Amino acid sequence: MEYRKLGKTGWNVSVIGYGAAPLGGVYGKIDEKQAIRSVHTAIDLGINFIDTAPYYGATLSETVLGKALKGIPRQKYYLATKVGRYGLSDFDFSAERVVRSVDESLQRLKVAHIDLIQCHDIEFVPIDQVVEETIPALQKLQRHGKVRKIGINGLPLKIYSKVLDRISVDTILSYCHYCLNDITLVRLFPYLKSKGVGIINAAPLAMGLLSERGPQKWHLASPEIRAACARAVAHCSAKKASISKLALQFAIGHRDIATTLVGSPTPAEVKQNVKRIEQQIDMGLLAEVQDILRPIQNQTWPSGLPENN
Secondary structure, three states: OOEEEOOOOOOEEEOEEEEOHHHHOOOOOOOHHHHHHHHHHHHHOOOOEEEOOOOOOOOHHHHHHHHHHOOOOHHHOEEEEEEOEEEOOEEOOOHHHHHHHHHHHHHHHOOOOEEEEEEOOHHHOOHHHHHHHHHHHHHHHHHOOOEEEEEEEEOOOHHHHHHHOOOOOOEEEEEOOOEOOEOHHHHHHHHHHHOOOEEEEEOOOOOOOOOOOOOOOOOOOOHHHHHHHHHHHHHHHHOOOOHHHHHHHHHOOOOOOOEEEEEOOOHHHHHHHHHHHHOOOOHHHHHHHHHHHHHHOOOOOOOOOHHHO
C-alpha cells in the first residue's frame, strides 16, 4: 500500500480510503457480516483511512462500522465522519446540533475520539453559518479532545475558497471532480496547498457513471453526461476491459490527492480494488476513453443553494 501526507495533519494515509457509505445500504441492501469483514480486510491490506457519515443510511453506516471496528487497535486507522446533514432535505449546522451530532457518532462508532470531523454538503446552507457558527463549535470540541481535525465537503468547488478565505480547516473532501470525466479539482490544488489543506477525493467512478452497473436513478447528471459515460463503459466492455478499474487507477494517479475513497462492502471488492491500484494503467485505453468523454469533459450539475454554485 502506498501512503501520502494529508496536508498539515501529520498523517500518512493510504492512497485508497475505505468509503463506508455502502454500509448504510445507500447503493442497495448489504449483508452485515460481509460488510464487517470488508472493513477488517481493508485494514489488513493497509487501508488506514475510513470515512462515514450519519446521513449514510440514516445512521446505519456508522452503526455497522462501529461493530466492525470493535477490538481493532485504534492506531490502525484514521476515522472520519461528518456533521450537518442527516437526511435528503435535513440539514442542521447549528452549534447545538453539531455538538450533539459528534456525541451521537462517538456512541455509534464506539470510539473515544473522531480523527476527522467534516461539515457535510455545506453548499445547502449559507456559508456564513458554517464559518461563524459550525466550525467554531467544532474547534471547541477539538480543544476538548473529542475530535482531532476539522474538514469541509460538498460538490461545488466554489464553496472551498468561500470558507478558507475566512477560517482555517485541515481538509476538504471533494467528489466527482477528479475522475475520468471531470478533473476541475486540479484548478484548486495550488490554492489548497498554499493553505496547507489536505485533499480527499471521492466518487472516482463518478457515482456509478463510470461503472458497468451504471448510475442510480437519482443521479443528477444530465442526459448528455450519462450518454457519453455509457459509451465509454461500452467501449471498455468491447475491449474486454473494466472501466471501473481504469477510473480507479486514474483517480489515484495525482500525487496532490492524499487519498481517494472507494466504497467496497464485500471483502472480494476490497481485495479487487487493492489489486487494481498495484497494476499499471493502460495508457492506450485511457486515451481512447478520454477521447469519448471529451464532449462532456468537466461538465457538472448544480447542488445546494444557487449562490454556492
